[in-house]
Amino acid sequence: MPSLRYKSISLMKLQKDNVNSPFPQEKMNLVVNKLKDLGVTHLECSVPLDYPDYALKWCNTIHGAGLKVLFRGTWNQIEGLYGQTKLVGPLRPVNAMAFWLDKTIDYINTNSGLFVDGDLWGPLPERTEGIFQDVTSFLPYDGLGIQINYADFFNQLVDKSKVAFQSIGKNVEVGMTANNFTEVDSGWIQQSVFDKAGVLVVDHYQRDPIKMYDDIKRIYSKRGKKVFLQEWQNIWDSDFQTNLNNCKIMYDTFKKLIDEDILISYSDWSGWP
Numbered sequence: 001m002p003s004l005r006y007k008s009i010s011l012m013k014l015q016k017d018n019v020n021s022p023f024p025q026e027k028m029n030l031v032v033n034k035l036k037d038l039g040v041t042h043l044e045c046s047v048p049l050d051y052p053d054y055a056l057k058w059c060n061t062i063h064g065a066g067l068k069v070l071f072r073g074t075w076n077q078i079e080g081l082y083g084q085t086k087l088v089g090p091l092r093p094v095n096a097m098a099f100w101l102d103k104t105i106d107y108i109n110t111n112s113g114l115f116v117d118g119d120l121w122g123p124l125p126e127r128t129e130g131i132f133q134d135v136t137s138f139l140p141y142d143g144l145g146i147q148i149n150y151a152d153f154f155n156q157l158v159d160k161s162k163v164a165f166q167s168i169g170k171n172v173e174v175g176m177t178a179n180n181f182t183e184v185d186s187g188w189i190q191q192s193v194f195d196k197a198g199v200l201v202v203d204h205y206q207r208d209p210i211k212m213y214d215d216i217k218r219i220y221s222k223r224g225k226k227v228f229l230q231e232w233q234n235i236w237d238s239d240f241q242t243n244l245n246n247c248k249i250m251y252d253t254f255k256k257l258i259d260e261d262i263l264i265s266y267s268d269w270s271g272w273p
Contacts, residue, residue: 001259002258002259002260002261002264004258004263004264004265004266005041005264005265006041006042006070006120006228006264006265006266006267007039007040007041007042007265007266007267008040008041008042008043008070008120008230008265008266008267008268009035009038009040009043009044009267009268009270009271010044010046010072010231010267010268010269010270010271011031011043011044011045011046011058011271011272012044012046012072012269012271012272013271013272014031014271014272015044015045015046015047015054015055015058016047016048016073016081019047019048019054019082020082022054022057025057025061028057028058028061029061031271032061032062032065032067033065035271036065036066036067040067041068042067042068042069042070042120042267043062043067043068043069043070043271044069044070044071044072044267044271045058045059045062045069045070045071045072045073045114046072046073046074047073048073048074048075048076048081048082049073049074049075049103049107049123050075050076050082052107052110052111052114055073055111055114056111056113056114059114059115063116068116068118068119068120069114069115069116069119069120070119070120070122070176070230070267071114071119071120071121071122071123071176072122072123072125072178072230073123074123074124074125075100075103075104075124078100078124078127078138079129086138087138088130088135088136088137088138089134089135089136089137090135092137092138092139092140096138096139096140097139097140097149097152097153097156100124100138100139100153101153101156101157101160104123104124104157104161105157105160105161105164108121108161108165108168109164109167109168112168112169112170115165115168115170115172116170117170117171117172118171118172118173119170119172120172120173120176121161121165121173121174121175121176122175122176122177122178122230123157123177124157124177125177125178125179125230126178126179126203127150127154127177127179128150128179128180128183128188128189131150132146134146139153147188147189147190148190150189150190150193151189151190151192151193154177154193154197155193155196157174157177158174158175158196158197161174162174174197175196175197175198175199176197176199176201176228176230177197177201178201178202178203178228178230178231179193179201179202179203180202180203180204181202181203181204181206181215181219184200184202184219184223185215185218185219185222187222194223194224194225197225198225199225199226199227199228199264200219200220200223200225200227200228201227201228201230202219202227202228202229202230203229203230203231203269204216204229204231204232205231205232205233206232207236207246207250209249209250209252209253210253212250212253213253213257216229216257216262216263217260217262220262226261226262226263226264227257227262227263227264227265228264228265228266228267229254229263229265229266229267230265230266230267231267231269232250232266232268232269233268233269233270234246234247234250234268234270235270254266
């Protein structure tokens, strides 16, 4: 029977959201070892790419526990994090595509100690945020237009990342950047992005089990690629029993998608108290 290839849990609230109050090592150890007991293959590192030293502490802890890392970091100036001005619209760097590509590839080349064989590289997730207006887009609208530019950017990111990981001698799987389900389903994102990645990586918070099944199967049929659901969360209500009951219902839905060899990897957005 088919099974999940990768099973991961997000640590975003403990990483991306607390750079100004970093976790001490003993707490990192506690979190990682608790989550390891759930049978995951990977844990997320969503520390912004601006802070490789802090990312290294998390990666060393995760790798030291015998797990791999799913990298989902972004740049502060793309999202406007930690007081940084968003470099979007009229504030975009000259040759913005090359600027962000070079910066991200340099992160790989200058921080080889972050990576081990079997890690997953999915930086700059959900970058359709703000993309539909030139004034809020981190990529330019000129040339062939934003849809083509978006696809070209992430396709180049895959190709250049492969070369970078080869140059540092690390067997890291690339093309794992997640997109919002809406833009995958609508067709806004060019098919070349998924052909290049070889997988549909989506974040989708559908709570209805029937709709979730239909949604995942629909994009699989439309795009012709198996699905890595990289963000979903069960914790919607304050009542534990309600969450547990919801989880049991969704488990059956996910298991059906796994048995049909449509859903091949999963990451839960919930690795914090």
